[in-house]
Amino acid sequence: MRRAEADSARFRAAVVGGTGYGGAELIRLLLGHPSVALTRVSSIDSVDQTLESVHLSLTDTGLTFEEIPLAEVAEGVDVVFLGLPHKVSSTLAPEIEKLSCKVVDLSGDFRLKDKDVYEKYYGQVHPYPGHLDGRWIFGLPELYRERIRAATRVASPGCFATTIMTGLLPLADAGLLKGPVQTVASTGSSGSGAYAKAGTHHPIRANNLKSYKQLDHQHTPEISQILGEAMDIAGTRTDFTLHFMPRSAPMPRGILATSFVRLDESVTNDEIDK
Known part of the structure; x- marks a missing residue:
């Protein structure tokens, strides 16, 4: 407008x-x-x-x-x-x-x-x-x-936080988020900002996939904090620990996150889909 x-x-x-x-x-x-x-x-x-x-x-x-x-x-x-x-x-x-x-x-x-x-x-x-x-x-x-x-x-x-939390929130609401949670997420070069820096400039990162801030990214506590609050709201509080590995990907935009959660053997695929 x-x-x-x-x-x-x-x-x-x-x-x-x-x-x-x-x-x-x-x-x-x-x-x-x-x-x-x-x-x-x-x-x-x-x-x-x-x-x-x-x-x-x-x-x-x-x-x-x-x-x-x-x-x-x-x-x-x-x-x-x-x-x-x-x-x-x-x-x-x-x-x-x-x-x-x-x-x-x-x-x-x-x-x-x-x-x-x-x-x-x-x-x-x-x-x-x-x-x-x-x-x-x-x-x-x-x-x-x-x-x-x-x-x-x-x-x-945060960008990583939004991507990861929207994937894990349904599990948190259902009380299925327990124990160690491993997440790997890859982000595009625009996430590094408009000004080129060594290691983040797109011509340098093109054709490369590398991890950074391993298990120490600033979005880690943000994700843990909000998932905990979500479980408190739903009354499904469980103990979990997030292990987050961010990666720099050879693409200009977007984030792809994959999380690995250990579920009880009684949990079915249909329950996960719901």
Whole structure:
């Protein structure tokens, strides 16, 4: 939806940090939504450049990247999407707290509820650990649709986490998720971001399949946390341990995850299909 249609839209949205691949996809979805008017895009990169000049797939948006304070970005909108890198959104916690609109954060800064786990997996002390108190609702609609609808703060799930959890949630709900759970998941090069780095640039990873962050990926505790909450909701709490092996795949987009779960011998294929 273009700026000219803003008056007829049900929701007005703004994006902070929209120059990366994730931001580009978010902007594309917002522009194409019949009930949303994207009215402003803020970034410290590409200031005063049109969206079309940065994201060639977007056309006729009537928008430019602006470098303006968060409070100004949020003026007159219903929802602000934060498309910032990990460890950046958390530094804005006091400013976010003052906003009256809905805020959706795409980074991992508010997904976890344990500050020590955050420090272990993100390599830094959370600057505002008090904000890990549950005020941010985990944005997985398959589990928390109504909570997301009512929430003013939403932490968007990680890419690996979304893929793996949607596959394991039915088993968690049924109380079948027990013992060790092994997951192997392969991701495309766009998941490494828009800027080339040694080892992640697509010409380097093409025709190669390699593992990285073996058993230590930052989405591991996120998946365990939410699957545990899902079992608590369903009243099917069991003990399980996730062993996650992420892999870098020679493809530009997408994730393919395969999980291995040890089931009781009495469980049939029909029960699994259900």
